[in-house]
Amino acid sequence: MRNLPLARLFAACSLVLAPCHAADKTPPINPGNFDSKTKPGVDFYRYANGGWMDKNPIPAEYSRWGAFDELTERNNAILHEILDEAAAGKAAKGSAAQKIGDFYASGMDEAAVNEAGIKPLQGELNAIAAIGKYSDLPVAIARLHQLGLGGLFRFDVDQDEKNSLNQIVQIGQGGLGLPDRDYYFKDDARSKDLRAKYEAHLKAMFALLGELPEKADASAASVMKFETELAKVSKTRVALRDPEGNYHKMPLAQLDQIGAGFAWSGYFLALGAGQPVEIDVRQPEFVTHVGELASEKGLPLDDWKTYLRWHLIHSAAADLSAPFVEEDFRFYGQTLTGAKELRPRWKRILKETNGALGEALGQLYVEKTFTADSKQRCLTMVEDLRTVLGERIRQLDWMGAETKVAALKKLVAFTVKIGYPDKWRDYSKLEITRGSHVINILRSNAFEMGRALAKIGQPIDKTEWHMTPPTVNAYYSPNRNEIVFPAGILQPPFFDAAADDAVNYGGIGAVIGHEMTHGFDDQGRQYDADGNLKNWWTDEDMKRFKERSEAIVKQFDDYVAIDDQHVTGSLTQGENIADLGGLKIAYNALEKALARKPAEEREQKIDGFTPQQRLFLSWAQVWRNNIRPEALRLRLNTDPHSPGQFRANGPLGNLPEFQAAFGIPAGSPMLRPGNQQVQIW
Ligand SMILES: [Zn+2]
Structure with missing residues (x-):
């Protein structure tokens, strides 16, 4: 069934990531992915990713292929092993392994699904x-x-x-x-x-x-x-x-x-x-x-x-049976996104298993992939970035003292969730069998509806998660005032325990900063520290915020993504504000981390690049992708995130730190016209 969108969550990086166990010998910033013919000041996205883009055509089953998708595929390989093992059928009745194993096995029984047709x-x-x-x-x-x-x-x-x-x-x-x-x-x-x-x-x-x-x-x-x-x-x-x-x-x-x-x-x-x-x-x-x-x-x-x-x-x-699946793909896959082939069945059923039993599957997933050490290092980075954002709020020249107090109160109140829930969802009342795949799905949907109905009139359960642990994504919830990073995203190239700080700050650091900034974007800023829709801004400060966010809207409105179709600045402003703030905070956090090092290490180059340059290269490579025209148009119409090239380049054009790191000459296309750089957070 179609996943219901989590409309209330302003999910961040809706692109994807992957796991750490694959022994990846390529360096975290691979010069082989660059395009030496493009200058950093002309199109930094192309400069950092052009080589990769030329060498990585979109696989037939995809409508977009990028860093997130590569990681998702590696993640899928781990989940596939877990599911095959669970489906071998040795798990005790009622256990998490039995449920995910039977759910997966019944979905993989294509003959039975075809035989049943519309009957279920x-x-x-x-x-x-x-x-x-x-x-x-x-x-x-x-x-x-x-x-x-x-x-x-x-x-x-x-x-x-x-x-x-x-x-x-x-x-x-x-x-x-x-x-x-x-x-x-x-x-x-x-x-x-x-x-x-x-x-x-x-x-x-x-x-x-x-x-x-x-x-x-x-x-x-x-x-x-x-x-x-x-x-x-x-x-x-x-x-x-x-x-x-x-x-x-x-x-x-x-x-x-x-x-x-x-x-x-x-x-x-x-x-x-x-x-x-x-x-x-x-x-x-x-x-x-x-x-x-x-x-x-x-x-x-x-x-x-x-x-x-x-x-x-x-x-x-x-x-349902093959004719329904194929006709559904013809319109929603081929026509709307340009995908050429249906994904292999195991990937489709894997995704559904994650949707129906994500915290049962996730339990087995984190046992294999996520260590206490990873969790601790990520927590340290979050606190590091929270400190930097607090310092920046205190120093803002456009915000008055009264609003700053409320903003800092909100920042301090952020709840942080990393990796996986402290309390796993209880699926004991959900019956899953090797029988009909469709019936398993309907039971799972009914189980979720039962959970929803039981919440009416109740206080929230603060331990609840709205993404499953293997998900390669992250979110900020304005109601809960929390930032959440599933284990699925805490892996290379976002987070790499073996990489230098610059790479990690440009990757997961900017993602963490992005999620924090959502608490202060066009929507998030309207909620207070307790997650209530309540104004805490003075009129004057609100006016100044709107002037700045309007400048970001205008900047992105001007980007032409395909033919004559522009990015919609008003639709994407929340994500664009979060990208700009996240990258700025990550840059400052790297500076602090470097300041703690001995002087001779601070400016140490790796592969010929300074730490500052590596941070921006890491940022740009996260957004690399090739995308089919149909999928690009669909996203321009519906996605609150800008296309990858503008997510990479848009914030950079506003940062004097980027201009300095690469010695970009004034008047270069990467810089804002007239050097009208916008700073918000
Ligand atoms: Zn976001």
């Missing part, structure tokens, strides 16, 4: 077919949501944005099959073509459900019409970045009123959520339109049933 979902298809009146809809949708299927809107349980001690129900916009609301309206030839291909995909999926061509055509058109209705009242990604604009706490009676037409009370009851006392209706206009569509004056009941049938098979397609 027949009960759900029957339930949709049995919808006889509008008032049946809330219960039918609750049933799909319980199993992690279906669409229409998002149901979540998370911290109340303004009371971080309490968890409440959240209802938000959702239910689209295309990657973003804008895809339904854009008028250019490429967008029209994409919509035609989407409609063809819908038709093909309905045909796989047994509909004759004429009926499948009508079904596809009906889904397009339905989703366009939802898209009309969906906010843009930029509008979704405003936490205050997407917070509307209300009692259930008020939701029933603004969303009249859809029986919300009935939906919650059927879902097992009881009657929630208060709900954060994140996008009220969306809920109002759902109510209108779900009433007699709305869309015909048959259109509703067609829409639900589509989202049922759409959610499950990747786990």
